[in-house]
Every structure is written in structure tokens, then in C-alpha cells.
Amino acid sequence: MSATLITGITELITNDQPAPADPALIVSEGIVAWIGPAADAPPADSRIDADGTVLPAFVDSHSHLVFDGDRSAEFAARMTGRRYDGGGIATTVEATRSADDDRLRELVAARVAELRAQGTGVIEIKSGYGLNTPDEVRALRIAAEFTTETTFLGAHVVPAEYAGDRAGYLDLVRGPMLERAAPHARWIDVFCEPNSPHAFDGEESRAILTAGRDAGLELRVHGNQLGPGPGVRLAVELGAASVDHCTFLDDADVDALAGSSTVATLLPGVEFSTRSPYPDARRLLDAGVTIALATDCNPGTCYSTSMPFMIAMAVREMGLTPTEALWAATRGGALALRRDDLGRIRVGDPAYLTVLDAPNHLHLAYRPGVPLARPLL
Numbered sequence: 001m002s003a004t005l006i007t008g009i010t011e012l013i014t015n016d017q018p019a020p021a022d023p024a025l026i027v028s029e030g031i032v033a034w035i036g037p038a039a040d041a042p043p044a045d046s047r048i049d050a051d052g053t054v055l056p057a058f059v060d061s062h063s064h065l066v067f068d069g070d071r072s073a074e075f076a077a078r079m080t081g082r083r084y085d086g087g088g089i090a091t092t093v094e095a096t097r098s099a100d101d102d103r104l105r106e107l108v109a110a111r112v113a114e115l116r117a118q119g120t121g122v123i124e125i126k127s128g129y130g131l132n133t134p135d136e137v138r139a140l141r142i143a144a145e146f147t148t149e150t151t152f153l154g155a156h157v158v159p160a161e162y163a164g165d166r167a168g169y170l171d172l173v174r175g176p177m178l179e180r181a182a183p184h185a186r187w188i189d190v191f192c193e194p195n196s197p198h199a200f201d202g203e204e205s206r207a208i209l210t211a212g213r214d215a216g217l218e219l220r221v222h223g224n225q226l227g228p229g230p231g232v233r234l235a236v237e238l239g240a241a242s243v244d245h246c247t248f249l250d251d252a253d254v255d256a257l258a259g260s261s262t263v264a265t266l267l268p269g270v271e272f273s274t275r276s277p278y279p280d281a282r283r284l285l286d287a288g289v290t291i292a293l294a295t296d297c298n299p300g301t302c303y304s305t306s307m308p309f310m311i312a313m314a315v316r317e318m319g320l321t322p323t324e325a326l327w328a329a330t331r332g333g334a335l336a337l338r339r340d341d342l343g344r345i346r347v348g349d350p351a352y353l354t355v356l357d358a359p360n361h362l363h364l365a366y367r368p369g370v371p372l373a374r375p376l377l
């Protein structure tokens with residue numbers, strides 16, 4: 001067994017026990033084996049001088065990394081006033097279906113390398129740009145090469161070939177497509193958005209989610225992104241682990257979340273890239289809701305892999321302190337994935353550790369856009 005001692009930690013964020021003065025860590029075989037004052041550290045085989053702030057790696061609980069194609073022109077049009085309504089997803093579906101497996105795998109690998117280099121440890125990856133059975137299954141197979149947190153999103157939008165037959169597509173998604181996809185997924189998700197003509201209303205979403213649950217999948221929901229809607233309350237009612245976006249909430253939505261085990265996952269990169277109002281994270285926290293921050297990395301509403309960027313926006317635009325935003329991007333993400341072993345530094349947990357080239361964690365929001373975060377090991 002080989003043990004590595006980590007010293008030179010200017011600040012240690014554990015999201016667990018308070019850190020000692022002049023903290024040090026020992027990691028052995030990928031597990032946190034010891035935390036204590038550097039002066040008391042037991043012998044180790046090697047040593048790393050962190051020379052900065054050490055924190056749990058970010059947990060990015062919402063991404064759509066399996067795609068091909070480019071929608072930068074759609075982004076540019078939005079910056080001059082065009083609204084987002086989900087219609088551009090069809091462009092990505094076409095490009096993704098046309099890509100061969102090796103190309104898709106390379107694209108995902110490059111995006112995963114990009115996010116890891118910025119301090120993300122574990123990521124969730126959704127399907128949703130195949131929208132037929134073989135392409136959805138392929139997306140999940142490729143996603144599973146990079147994470148165990150794979151999500152079946154056949155109910156992203158109704159694809160063009162079913163434009164006149166929504167009911168037919170719903171039957172496909174909750175029938176044969178689900179049956180083939182379920183062995184490759186942990187989660188099922190739905191774009192519940194009555195404000196988009198392409199996505200699904202409350203009853204359609206309920207039908208998809210309950211079928212997924214019956215097939216053994218756990219639930220997550222895209223809800224209340226483009227306007228008020230039933231997504232948040234449906235997610236809470238069905239016991240979903242997370243409802244994501246939460247941009248347009250009324251008091252009943254906030255009350256429902258506050259009394260529940262459903263995490264509200266906020267995706268400020270989407271509001272940035274669609275020129276929308278940011279969700280009110282302060283209101284949610286003050287009501288006692290558990291919140292997470294994630295990138296939602298996708299070609300339409302947010303092509304960013306950067307959790308530090310999400311933290312900076314949450315602080316500047318959404319009313320969180322830097323400490324709260326960091327917690328939401330680490331432990332919050334872990335809870336949104338119902339992973340008790342992630343998002344904190346604790347003896348016995350996997351050693352997903354990030355180091356900041358900065359004296360303390362406030363620099364994550366204080367120095368936006370600066371590449372401070374990287375994997376420690």
C-alpha cells in the first residue's frame with residue numbers, strides 16, 4: 001500500500017469536520033486515510049506540497065456531453081435578442097446521429113478532460129441527442145465509459161419524425177426505448193417545460209418518470225427553466241433526487257422543495273448563455289432548500305465545463321456567499337446524485353481532491369475566469 005502525505009495546505013475545506021491548524025492529509029490507494037495537523041502526520045511513502053487551498057473536487061451533477069455539431073450561431077443570435085425555446089436541440093440531434101462511435105467518444109473524452117483539468121471529480125452525463133432507440137442506447141454506452149452517473153433523457157424533446165405524433169413518441173420512450181436504455185442508465189430525466197412546444201407537459205412528464213421508476217431507474221427532472229410550470233412540484237411529489245434549473249419558482253414551489261428530499265440544482269451558465277434572469281438561490285437557501293450548482297454543459301444553453309465559473313456567477317448574481325456557492329458545487333452536487341461518499345473530505349471516502357492556486361476559497365469568485373483550480377492527485 002502506498003501512502004501520499006499532502007502538506008502546504010493554506011486552507012482545507014472539508015464540508016465535514018472543522019480542519020485543524022496547519023492541516024495535512026494522507027491518501028492511500030485512492031482513499032482519504034488520515035486528516036490532522038501536519039506536525040502529527042504519520043509516515044508516508046511520498047509527499048505533495050499543495051501550496052494552496054485544498055477542497056473536495058467539484059461534483060457536476062448535470063451535463064449533456066454526448067453530442068456533435070456546433071450551435072455558436074444560435075448563441076450569437078440570442079445575444080442580440082432571440083429567445084431560447086429548445087428548438088435548436090433538433091440541430092444537435094441531426095449532427096449527433098451522423099457521428100460515428102469513435103468520433104462521439106473522442107468528443108466526450110475531450111470535454112471530460114477539460115472539466116477534470118478545472119477541478120471536477122465526478123460528473124453526471126445524460127443522453128438526449130439520439131431520440132431514437134439505437135442512438136439513445138449508444139449515447140448511454142459511451143457516457144458509461146466516463147461515469148457511473150448516466151441518465152436516460154429520451155424525453156428531451158419530441159424529434160422531427162414524430163412532430164405530428166407526440167403520443168407515439170411518448171409510447172416509444174416509455175416502452176421499447178426505455179427497456180433498451182435502462183440497463184445502461186442509473187437515472188431517468190425529462191424536459192418538463194410547457195413553455196416550450198418541443199418539450200413535455202406535466203402529465204407527459206409524469207408518464208415518463210413513472211415508467212422509468214418502474215424500470216428501476218431513479219428520477220431527476222428539468223423543471224421551471226423557461227417559465228412557471230409543474231416540473232418542481234412533480235419532482236417533489238415523485239421523490240426525484242433533483243429538479244434542475246428552478247429559474248421561475250412561485251411560493252408553492254419553494255415550499256414544496258423546502259419540505260422535501262429533492263435538491264434544487266441551479267445552472268447559472270444557462271441564464272448567462274440565454275440572457276435570462278438568474279434563479280434566486282438566496283430565497284431557496286433561506287427557505288431551507290438544499291441546493292446544488294452544476295454546469296449543464298450542452299451545445300445549446302451553456303457550452304461551459306467550468307464549475308468555478310458557475311460558482312462566480314452564483315456569488316455575483318444569485319445571492320450566495322462564496323462559501324455557500326462552493327458547498328453547492330461540491331456537497332450539494334453529491335446530494336443531487338444521492339452520493340454520500342462525494343463532495344466532502346472525510347476519512348474513508350474516495351480522494352477526489354482539488355487544489356486552488358490561491359490562499360483561500362474566496363478566490364474562486366474573487367478571481368473569475370482565472371484557472372485557479374486543478375486536480376490535486
Ligand SMILES: N=CN[C@@H](CCC(=O)O)C(=O)O
Nearest residue numbers: 089191222296298299300301
Ligand atoms: N433544457 C433542456 N436541455 C438543455 C438544453 C439542450 C439544448 O438546447 O441543446 C438544458 O438543460 O438547458
Ligand SMILES: [Zn+2]
Nearest residue numbers: 062064222296
Ligand atoms: Zn440539461
